[in-house]
Amino acid sequence: MKRDQWLAVIVTIGLMFGSAGMAADTIPVGVPLAMTGAYTGSGDDYFKGIKMAIDELNAAGGLLGKQLEIIRYDSKEFAPEVVMQGADYLCGQKKVASVHAGWAGWGQDVRAYGKYEVPFFADDGSQAAVDVYKENPEQYSNIFQLTDVGIEQAKSMFRVLMALPYEYPNKKAVIINTDDSWGVEVGDTLEASFKEKGWQVAKRETVPYGTNEWGAILTRIRRIKPALIHIEIPSAQENITFFRQFIKKPTPSIISLGWGITPREVVENLGTAADGIVGEMPTGLPGPKAPNAAGQAWIDKFVGLYKHQIPAGSWATYTGVMAWANAVKNVGDAYNFKAVNKYLKENGYEGHQGLIKWDADNVLRAQAAAPVVHYQVQGGELMAIYTDPPTKAYQDSTFIVPRWIK
Amino acid sequence: MSWQRMAAIMGVVYGIVAILPLFVGDIRFIMQILIICLIWAVVASCWDVIMGFAGIFSFGQVAFFVIGAYTSGIFAVSWQVPAVLAILMAGLFTAGMGVLVGLPCLKLAGPYVALVTFGVHMTLMPLLRGDIGIALGSGGSVGILTIPPITLFGYAFSSANIIPTFYLTLALAVTCSVVILVVINSYWGTAFLALKDSEEFAVSLGISAFKYKLMVFALTSFLTGVVGAYYGHYIGMLSTRMLELDLFVTLMVMLVVGGIGKFPGAILGAFITVTVNELLAPLGSYRAVTMGALVVILVLLLPNGVMGFWLRRSKAGATST
Amino acid sequence: MSEDTLFLIYELIDVIISGLTNGSVYALMAVGLTLVYGVTKAFNFAYGSFFNLGGYLAWLMIPVVGAVGGYVSIFIAVIPIMFIVGYGLEKSLVAPLRKRPEWEMKVMMMTLGLALFMDNLYAVVFGGRVKSLPPILEGTLDVGDLVFSYQDIMIFFLSIGGILLFGWILNNTRIGMAVQAVAQNPEGAKIVGIPEKRIFAATFAISTAMVGFGGILLSQKYFISPMSGGAIMVKSWVITAFGGMGSIRGGLYAAFIIGMLEAFVGYTLGMSYSMIALFILLLTTLALRPQGLMGRA
Numbered sequence A: 001m002k003r004d005q006w007l008a009v010i011v012t013i014g015l016m017f018g019s020a021g022m023a024a025d026t027i028p029v030g031v032p033l034a035m036t037g038a039y040t041g042s043g044d045d046y047f048k049g050i051k052m053a054i055d056e057l058n059a060a061g062g063l064l065g066k067q068l069e070i071i072r073y074d075s076k077e078f079a080p081e082v083v084m085q086g087a088d089y090l091c092g093q094k095k096v097a098s099v100h101a102g103w104a105g106w107g108q109d110v111r112a113y114g115k116y117e118v119p120f121f122a123d124d125g126s127q128a129a130v131d132v133y134k135e136n137p138e139q140y141s142n143i144f145q146l147t148d149v150g151i152e153q154a155k156s157m158f159r160v161l162m163a164l165p166y167e168y169p170n171k172k173a174v175i176i177n178t179d180d181s182w183g184v185e186v187g188d189t190l191e192a193s194f195k196e197k198g199w200q201v202a203k204r205e206t207v208p209y210g211t212n213e214w215g216a217i218l219t220r221i222r223r224i225k226p227a228l229i230h231i232e233i234p235s236a237q238e239n240i241t242f243f244r245q246f247i248k249k250p251t252p253s254i255i256s257l258g259w260g261i262t263p264r265e266v267v268e269n270l271g272t273a274a275d276g277i278v279g280e281m282p283t284g285l286p287g288p289k290a291p292n293a294a295g296q297a298w299i300d301k302f303v304g305l306y307k308h309q310i311p312a313g314s315w316a317t318y319t320g321v322m323a324w325a326n327a328v329k330n331v332g333d334a335y336n337f338k339a340v341n342k343y344l345k346e347n348g349y350e351g352h353q354g355l356i357k358w359d360a361d362n363v364l365r366a367q368a369a370a371p372v373v374h375y376q377v378q379g380g381e382l383m384a385i386y387t388d389p390p391t392k393a394y395q396d397s398t399f400i401v402p403r404w405i406k
Numbered sequence B: 001m002s003w004q005r006m007a008a009i010m011g012v013v014y015g016i017v018a019i020l021p022l023f024v025g026d027i028r029f030i031m032q033i034l035i036i037c038l039i040w041a042v043v044a045s046c047w048d049v050i051m052g053f054a055g056i057f058s059f060g061q062v063a064f065f066v067i068g069a070y071t072s073g074i075f076a077v078s079w080q081v082p083a084v085l086a087i088l089m090a091g092l093f094t095a096g097m098g099v100l101v102g103l104p105c106l107k108l109a110g111p112y113v114a115l116v117t118f119g120v121h122m123t124l125m126p127l128l129r130g131d132i133g134i135a136l137g138s139g140g141s142v143g144i145l146t147i148p149p150i151t152l153f154g155y156a157f158s159s160a161n162i163i164p165t166f167y168l169t170l171a172l173a174v175t176c177s178v179v180i181l182v183v184i185n186s187y188w189g190t191a192f193l194a195l196k197d198s199e200e201f202a203v204s205l206g207i208s209a210f211k212y213k214l215m216v217f218a219l220t221s222f223l224t225g226v227v228g229a230y231y232g233h234y235i236g237m238l239s240t241r242m243l244e245l246d247l248f249v250t251l252m253v254m255l256v257v258g259g260i261g262k263f264p265g266a267i268l269g270a271f272i273t274v275t276v277n278e279l280l281a282p283l284g285s286y287r288a289v290t291m292g293a294l295v296v297i298l299v300l301l302l303p304n305g306v307m308g309f310w311l312r313r314s315k316a317g318a319t320s321t
Numbered sequence C: 001m002s003e004d005t006l007f008l009i010y011e012l013i014d015v016i017i018s019g020l021t022n023g024s025v026y027a028l029m030a031v032g033l034t035l036v037y038g039v040t041k042a043f044n045f046a047y048g049s050f051f052n053l054g055g056y057l058a059w060l061m062i063p064v065v066g067a068v069g070g071y072v073s074i075f076i077a078v079i080p081i082m083f084i085v086g087y088g089l090e091k092s093l094v095a096p097l098r099k100r101p102e103w104e105m106k107v108m109m110m111t112l113g114l115a116l117f118m119d120n121l122y123a124v125v126f127g128g129r130v131k132s133l134p135p136i137l138e139g140t141l142d143v144g145d146l147v148f149s150y151q152d153i154m155i156f157f158l159s160i161g162g163i164l165l166f167g168w169i170l171n172n173t174r175i176g177m178a179v180q181a182v183a184q185n186p187e188g189a190k191i192v193g194i195p196e197k198r199i200f201a202a203t204f205a206i207s208t209a210m211v212g213f214g215g216i217l218l219s220q221k222y223f224i225s226p227m228s229g230g231a232i233m234v235k236s237w238v239i240t241a242f243g244g245m246g247s248i249r250g251g252l253y254a255a256f257i258i259g260m261l262e263a264f265v266g267y268t269l270g271m272s273y274s275m276i277a278l279f280i281l282l283l284t285t286l287a288l289r290p291q292g293l294m295g296r297a
Helices: A002-017 A040-059 A080-093 A108-114 A127-135 A150-163 A181-196 A215-224 A236-246 A264-274 A293-306 A314-331 A337-347 B003-024 B028-053 B061-078 B083-105 B110-129 B131-136 B162-184 B187-197 B199-204 B209-235 B245-258 B265-279 B286-301 B305-320 C003-040 C047-065 C070-099 C103-126 C150-172 C174-184 C186-191 C196-222 C226-243 C248-268 C271-288
Strands: A026-033 A067-074 A098-100 A120-122 A143-145 A172-178 A200-207 A228-232 A254-256 A278-281 A349-351 A354-356 A372-378 A381-388 B150-152 B155-157 C140-143 C146-149
Touching (some): A026 A040, A040 A293, A040 A314, A080 B028, A080 B209, A108 A143, A127 A143, A150 A254, A150 A372, A150 A381, A172 A215, A181 A228, A200 A215, A236 A264, A236 C196, A254 A278, B028 B162, B028 B209, B083 B209, B110 B131, B110 C103, B187 B209, B245 B305, B265 B286, C003 C226, C003 C248, C047 C070, C047 C196, C140 C150, C150 C196, C150 C248, C186 C196, C226 C248
Parallel strands (some): A098 A120
Antiparallel strands (some): A349 A354, A372 A381, C140 C146
C-alpha cells in the first residue's frame, strides 16, 4: 500500500497548500473576478479601478498603518459552486477584510457572501440580487451593490432618450436584448416605458450571446424604419457587428446601445464611424471632461495608467474600495465587520461628485453623486452628454444628430 | 482489472477521503471542495461507464446533471416536495430523459452520438432561460436561488453544518460507486464490453445492443440526475451558468487524468484534477492554458490515465518480484 | 403591385441572400472538417481554434504587410503558415495516437485539450477584447431598394472560390488524388505505395489551411474574439454531421440548407430559435438517415 500512502500525502498536501497562512502585517482584500472564460474583459475593467484604489491607499501609508494585499479569485463563468467556493476561500480561508467584485453572480453571490459578515461590494445591477437581499436584510447587511438595478438603469435610459434635443420622426422603436437576466430586465422595462409613452415597439427580439449575423433582423428594421433602435447586449462583439452591418444601409434611427457602449472595443474598433451612437454607464464619473478638479485629476491619472478613457465599472469599484477604506478608518478596526457595514450604510462616502449613500436595500441607487452617465460617441470617443437623475444635459455638452439621419 | 482490485482501490481512496475531516474539518473552504469533489467523482464515473465501458461517445453528462438539478429544484421550490423525494423523482426523470436521448443514438456512429448528446447540452440553455423554462419554474436566466437543504429526520444537511453534510455526500458517492462497480462486473458489464469490442459478434451471441445501450443511458443518467439534484440542494441555488463550458471541460479532464474505461480511475481523476486546479489558481488567467496543455500531454504520454500508469507499474512490479 | 407586396419581396430576397452568404461561409468551414474525418477518421475538436488562429495571424500581419497588396498578401502569408502548423501538429500530436487502442476517442480528447489550450492562450496573449480587421471591401451595391454590401459579395465569391480551388486540388494534383485514394480505399492505397502517414498529415494540413482562410475571411466581418472558437466548432460539427461526415458534397449541401434555415428561422421566429430549429433538423435527419444526408453507411 506504499503507493496509496504516497497518493494520500499528495492529496492532503495539495489540499493543505491553499490554507497556507498569510503575513500578519498586511490587511488582505478579496477580489473575485472572472480571469478566464467569457467574462474576462469586464473582469479586467473592474480590476483596474480596484488596483488603482489599493495602490493609492498603500502609497499613502496603507490602512490603519498596514499595507493592503490583494487576493484574487477566478470566478470563471459564475457556476453556483464556483461563486460559493469563492466566498469560502476569500472570507473563510484567507480571512479578507473586504471583498470587491464586479459582476459576481446576479443573486448567487448574495447568498454565498451573505453567510459571512465581510463587507462585499458587487456590480450585479440585477433585481434578482436585490430580491435575495430583501428576504433577510439583517443577514445580508454586508452586501453592497455598487450600481442600480437593470430596471432603474433602463428607466434612466428612457428618460434621457426622451429628453434628447431631437424630434423623433415617428413613434416606432425596436428593442433587441440578450437572453440573460440583465438583457431581459432592461428589455422588459424599456418596452413597458415606450408603450406607456404611446410608442409602438415594432419589434422586440431576445438574442443569445454570440449573435453576429444581423441580416434577418436588419431586413425587418429597414422595413419598419423605426425612430429608435435600442440594443442591450453587455458584450462588445455583438454591438460592433450590429452597427457595422446596420451602417451599410442605415435607417434614420437613433442607435442606443445602453451599457453595451462602454466596453472599450466599441470605440476602439469603430472609431469615428461610431459617432452618434448613444449609451449609458451606471455609477459613472462623466468624462473625458470631469465635472470638477478632483474628478479630472482621477480621470487623468486613470488615462495615464491604462492609456484609455474609463470603461464601465472602474470608477464604481474604485469608489467602493475608497468608501470601505474610509469606513474602516472611522471605525478603527478593519475586522469589526458589523461596525464597518453599519458605518457604510449610515454615512455613505464623500466621493468625487459628492456624498454617495446606499439605500435601504444596500443598493447604490442612481443619484447626483453617483449618476448614470449617458454618453454619445463624438470624434471616436465617448463624450458624456447627460447625467441622470436628475435628468440634465451635462455641462456644455451637445447632442449631435447622427450623420445617418438626414 | 478484477472487481476485488477495483473495490480495494475504491476503498482506499474513499477511506483516505473519509479521514480527511480529522485534519481539515475546521477549514470550511477545503471541506466545501471535498464535497464538490465527491459529486464530480460520481458524475465522472458515470461518464466513464457510458464512454469507457459501453463505448458510447456521450457528451451529455453535464446536461443530465443539470436536468437532475433543475428537476429536483423545481419540485422542491414550486411544489414543496421534500428534498429526498424530489431527488429520487429527479433521478427517475433524468433516467427517462436519458432513454429518450439514447434512442436516436442507438444507430449512430461515434461523432454523431457526441453531437446529438452535446446538442441536448446546447439546447438546454435557451430552453431553461426561455418562456418554456420559466413556465416550468426554472427561474429563467436568474435561476433558482432558494432550494431548501436535504432534511433527514428533522436534521438539515447544509453548508452550515459541513461535516455531517460531508459524510452524507460521502455515503451517496460510495453508494453510487458501488452500484457502478456491481454493474460493470455483472453480466451487464460483460455485455457492454462485448458490444464495444465487436458489436456484430456480440449481437450474434444474442446480446441485444438495443437493450443494453438503453440500459446504460438509463443507469448513468439516473445516477447523474440524483447527484445533480443533490448538488442543487447542497449549494442551495442553480443557474444556467452551470452549462458554460467550464464544468464540461473540467469533467473531461477528470476522465483523461483517471483513465477512460479504467474505473475507478475517474474517482481518482476527480480528486487529482480538482487539487491541481486549486494549486494552479495563483496562475490566474494562465490556469486554463495549463489545464489544456496538461490534457494534451496526458493523452499522449499517459494514455490510460493515472490508473493505467498505476496498473502498468504494479504489473511490472509483480513480474519482477 | 402594392408597396407592401414589393417590400415583402425585397425582404424575402434579403433573407435569401443572407442565407446564401451564411451558407457559403459554412461550406468553407465544413469541408475541411469533413475531409479530415473522411480520410483519417480523426475528429478534430480544435478546428474552431484554428479558425481563430487564421484571424489572429492576419491581425498580426496587417501592420507588417497591410500596405503591400492588402488582403492578397495576407492570404499568401497566412495560409502557408496554417498549412505548416497543421502538418506539424498532425505529425507530433495526432500520429502518435493512431497506433493506440480506441485512438479515435483519444484524438477527440486530445484535440479538446488543444482547443482549451489554444483559446485560453489567445486570451492571455491577445487579451480578452475583440480584435478587428479592416473590411476587405467597403461600400454597397444598391439595386433599387436592395442593398448588397461588397464585403458580403467578396465573402461569398472567395468562399466559393476557395472550395472550387480545394476541389481542383483534390481532383487534379498528385497529393489530392492520393488523399482521395486513401479516403476511398486505405488498403488499396497502401498496396499501390501511397505513403499513408504522409497523406494523413497532408490532409490535416490542407484542412487547417482551409479553416485558416475561412478565419481571415470571416474575422474581417465578425471580428476575432479568443473564446469564439467553440461556437465555430459546433457549427461546423452540426453541418458535417448533417451532411454526412466524410462526404464533401454532403457538407456543401448541408451548409447551404443550414444557412437558409437559420436566415428564415431568424426572420420569422427570432434568432434565439435558430439553435433549437437546427437541432430538430439534425435529429430528424439522423433518425431517418443515421449516416447523414450523403454519408456512407
